[in-house]
Amino acid sequence: MDSMRPGSARLARLSLLAGTVARGWIGRLRLGGLRIGGPPGPTPSEGTLPDGARILSESHGSGAGHRDxxxxxxxxxxxxxxxLIVMLHGCTQSPDDxxxxxxxxxxxxxxxCLVAYPAQxxxxxxxxxxxxxxxxxxxxDQGEAGLIAGITRQIIRDHAVDPRRVYVAGLSAGGAAAAIMGNAYPDLYAAIGVHSGLACGAAHxxxxxLAAMRRGAPVPRRVYAPVPAEGRRILPTIVFHADRDRVVHPRNGDQVIIQAGAADARMAAGLRVEVQRGRAPDGGHAFTRTTxxxxxxxxxxxxxxxHGGGHAWSGGSSAGTFTDPLGPDASREMLRFFLQHRSPAA
Known part of the structure; x- marks a missing residue:
């Protein structure tokens, strides 16, 4: 979020999600142990790349601005x-983090798979x-939504990308941005993942x-600009949210699913619902998965x-910030979900 106005004593610092949360929320994040856990998983980086793999540093510019x-x-x-998976980081984070x-x-x-990490x-x-x-x-095609879409299209143009298998996911502020991308570009992305985020239009x-973060938005709004007729469809959506998230109320995860189904209420009503309960390995968090x-x-x-998690990437590595290594593994499950879906039109 934008910087605080001078003299504001109530808001202490910018949070992972929206840039401003109360001091008590930040204290709970620290006490929740989001930065500690098991050993980090193997993650290819500039210094440890497999033979033949590459990490490119690129940029994209348009009338809306410029992003690396x-x-x-x-x-x-x-x-x-x-x-191609487009990954949108949370506040204070970077692509490498x-x-x-x-x-x-x-x-x-x-x-x-190719993975892109736009940098705010x-x-x-x-x-x-x-x-x-x-x-x-x-x-x-405006503002940051237009820039993220521009990065996606640039990669499709310049690299060997299957345009029917393009996905976007994000954490917190990045999760809210991913929900926006799904609403504004159902013709570009085959599926979206929203982790600890909010529905498109949850705030203006x-x-x-801040109100939406604390208790969820009253009525999440729909697409803000016309979408080509061939792109109008229910967009497959996977959501991760912890029930002890003190930064973004868990109700926001429900609203992301509700909003996704609103694209075709009749079709959504005809879906079969299954509920699975389990626990991540090695004494990890319990979870409920509704499919x-x-x-x-x-x-x-x-x-x-x-169940019992906080505002953090589920199953992530302590090598990065705002992760909860106790799982379940959001990265693995999002990729499994994504790769079952292809866009009907490229």
Whole structure:
């Protein structure tokens, strides 16, 4: 979020999500142990790349501005078009931090996927939060939504990407931005993942952002700009949210699913619902997974509630910030979900 006005004593610092939370929330984040846990998983980085893999530092510019991004290219899969996952970090994070915490590059190496990490500019937001609460950044082909879409299209143009297998996911402010991308660009992305985020249009300024974070938005709004007719469809959506998240109320995860189903209420009503309860390995968190399946048994919506977790990437590595190594593994499950879906039109 934007910097605080001078003299504000109530808001202490910018949080992972929206840039401003009460001091008590920050204290609970620290006590929750989000930065500690088991040993980090193997994550390819500039210094430890497998032979043939690359990490590129690129940039994209348009009338809406300029953003840098990192692109992981795996060592395998060359010679054919690969899936692309666009990963949107949370506040105070960077592409390298987010890659280390999610271990997404390690999974991408195994599955032969490209992974892009757009970087929010500190000039656009002092704490590097995506401005998910700003109406000018929620509209198709405008603001930050337009820049993220531009990065996606640039990678599709310049690399061996299967345009029917392009996905976007994010954490916190990045999760809210991913929800915006899904609403504004259902013709560009085959599926989306929202971790500890909010529905598109959950806020329109700082005050409504804080209210939505505390208790959820009253009525999440729909797409802000026209979407091509061939792109209008229910967008497969996977949500992770912990039930002890003190930064973003867990109700926001419910609202992301509700909003996704609103694109075609009749179709959503015809989905078969399954509920699974389990626990992550090695004494990890318990979870409830609710899956909405189509007639072919393919998941259209999937919602994971992590019991006892906080505001952190579930199953992530302590090599990155704002992770909870006690699982379940959000990166693994999002990729599984994503790769079951392809866009009907490229």
């Amino acid at each position: 991004y990192k692109l992981y290219i795996p060592s395998r899969g060359h010679g054919r078009r690969m899936p 987010f890659a280390a915490g999610t271990r997404m590059n390690a999974f991408a190496e195994q599955l032969a 500019s500190q000039a656009a937001n002092a704490q590097k939060c995506w401005n998910w609460y700003s109406p000018s950044d929620q509209r198709r 300024d700082l005050g409504s952002a 909405h399946l189509d007639a072919a048994g393919r998941p259209v919506f999937e919602q994971w509630v992590v």
